[in-house]
Amino acid sequence: MTHPSLGSFRRVLAARGEQGDRPYGTPGTGGPSCSPREILRRLRGAVPGCPLLSHPEELRPYECDGLTAYRQIPLAVAIPESVAQVQEILRVCRTLRVPVIPRGAGTGLSGGALPNRSGLVLSMTRFRKILAVDPLNRTARVEPGVTNRAISEATSPFGLFYAPDPSSEVACTIGGNIAENAGGLHCLKYGLTVHNVLSVKILTAEGEWLVLGSEAYDAAGFDLLALLIGSEGLLGVVVEATVRLLPRPPLARLIVAAFPSVESASTAVGKLIGEGFAPAGLEMMDNLAIRAAEAFVHAGYPVEAAALLLCEFDGGPEEVDDQIELAEKRLRESGADFLRSSSSEEERLLLWKGRKSAFPAAGRMAPDYYCMDGTIPRRSLPEALLRIARLSEEFRLPVANVFHAGDGNLHPLILYDASHPHELQQAERLGRRILELCVELGGVITGEHGVGVEKLGSMCLQFRAPELAQFHRIKEAFDPDGILNPGKAVPLLHRCAELGAMHVHQGALPFPEIERY
């Protein structure tokens, strides 16, 4: 059998109405160097026994992650179970210039695991062993497919837990958390993934081992670990992680405070933090989100409230009770007209469950939602929420707000129905306007979900050309052939130029140094 040349492969793709790589993100491989059939043959030969899905019907359920607005059927999906297999897969893919898209549980909300049409999805879900728990050092060594919840459960007999707890903590994997630098409800006090991972073992695009970080809090040399965390699968494939464990606080109690207006609730947030309270979590939900969550968990949220604040304190019992009492007083002064604080662990978990399930519970209000992730300075919360409400009216799409108020990380959920023509585009336009608003208020376009493909355009609002060029150089240093998750996280400069042309802000042309055609 003769191997079709690269040119003919491109023609085949073109005939199927497809092109090579996505044109807008980090540059890719320029397309594989042989036919799909040959790629599959080589992969099967390299990793016999490893499930390799290639039938279109098998591939479609992998076409998107938690963000269903972006879909792409991959060339194939591999589900290896040993590091040696991952190594072999990477070796073959690099030789044949096949893009590799690492994927955890597929719960991401920015399309970070969106497949590439000529690439391989590398599913890491079978790596779900907790390799070691060291209660004295308070660390756990885990495989990348282990879920956050599983780490906390396995370490709970030692009185320890893993702090980052995104809403999807029951399902999402530590590998995906590292890729997106995931946060969670309690990151206000305990930090993001980057603050809770001590070291990672990765396989580079060449299939070589690399250990970044160390079991100590500091490691010699540049902090490449911090660079890797949040790099969205562009720099390496995580095959093992050592995470930091924290002692379970003896007591945690949660206050639920209802407010008659979104404004009074968001003002209360600034006041609490400003006065030196250090809650473990401080979350806000608006009326739409309250009603959706209440319908699922029946936690007893007041469904008539305009906004809810969920404020948790943890620590020693006396300290917690004191804080709860003081915070309740402040919240009442800020206009809270309903207060409830948990008096048992069951009640606390139930009250949290509504918040944690609020995103998918929005599925009860509309068939589709689009979740934003902009972060703003806390003091701008009232203004941001007011202007988001106006934008929602302008675009005629409901927006539910449920977010990490304590650290200003907004999660407006734009509710839409993809089966109605133009609603998706309308939702995307609204989303972009919300992110522009975040940047305008001095914030950033992503707090914890990552850029993925979803916020590529918004990256151009945040960074200037030299900065983006530097990002591309870092990518090249780790992955010169561009096989790892191409098309994600960092926009190509011409993408920004094209977008910039559409948004001339206050007369200033963004990216003036780039030629426009």
Add this chain to the structure above:
Amino acid sequence: MEVHLSHSLQGEAAAREGERLIRACVHCGFCLPACPTYQLLGDELDSPRGRIYLIKEVLEGRGGVIARAHLDRCLLCRACERACPSGVEYGRLVATTRGLLAAQSPRGPRDRLLRWLIRTIVPYPARFSRVVAVARWIRPVLPASLAAKLPTPPPAALPPVLHPHRRRMLLVPGCAQSVLSPATHLSLARVCDRLGIEPIFSPGSGCCGALFHHLGSEEAALRQIRRNIDLWWPELQAGAEALLIPASACALMVREYPDLLARDPAYADRARRIADAVKDPADLLLSEGLRLPIAPPGRAIAIHCPCTQQPGAVEALFRKLGIPLVPQPDSPACCGAAGAYALLQPRLSNQLRARKASALEAGAPAEILTANIGCQIHLASGSQLRVRHWIELIDECQTQAGASHGVPTRGEANGHGREACPAVQT
């Protein structure tokens, strides 16, 4: 998620219902960790979210063969429904679209034969008991996997001596259980008697319909369900206050009768009243059985809560009765039995069983107790420990308490009892 029904399916009511159900899914993935097959295989296609996507493809007119293979691997334990924040009715989706899927990709002859055999034997206690008797004879030549599923013949269970009571409840032993574990409903009958409730054995009823339903024989399922309603209705009319069904899977099925007969005006109302009358034996004991004397066993036992049983009810009862339980920290939910699944998907079913059995055995319990005949037989074939229905232990403990206090239960004392039921309803 959006669904674009294919042109040919737009007129189909089942397809439109499927579309409606899929639109509730937002693809969040919260269901993944709840799914036993996903836990085992790590493949999106073997997760609830993946299966919903596969059904979506079929509704959109693409594929079918792959979808069916992965849906066949689904245990229908519906753990995903409890985990789903957006309220996707997964079980209903699968049941609704089963026919469409079958039309897209017909099964092979071997698969059809196996399903036909299960359908024509198991739901009929008379046939089933004969087959089981023959199978015990030829046990040495049966494949090991099948032989392990044959429980050793139980010691001739003594028919309970029962008494007429003013309160009456209908006791439905079900098809497989009445043949494979008659001790279960006899124990339940004795416990009822002690509570002052007269158990009426449902005359001549066989399968609750679940077996037909899960094997995709909707018509046969509905026939069986209507037959059961015709049999049970007069008893309820005559004053039976509840239906007691020891097998949790059958109880769940009967609770779903109203859904399945919603469009049948002749039966819908009775189906609803019958479903409302179903009472979990654990609830019965929790509400009125705590006063009966009981001699708790010395050694702790392990409880396997079937996927079809309301979680925690049996455990709560046992705690209240002071029966020690072994802790099961990392116990997976499903044992892999799932009705006919153990016969249709032996490989996965056995892997799930091995995980569950080792979790159950980890705390060195005296025995394993469960609430469903499918789980009972399946676990027994993969564990060295004795596995039986929890009601049998309660019955035993109550009997012992009666003996140790020197107070025989009323009927045995005054000699006015009557033999109430045959061991096997055929």
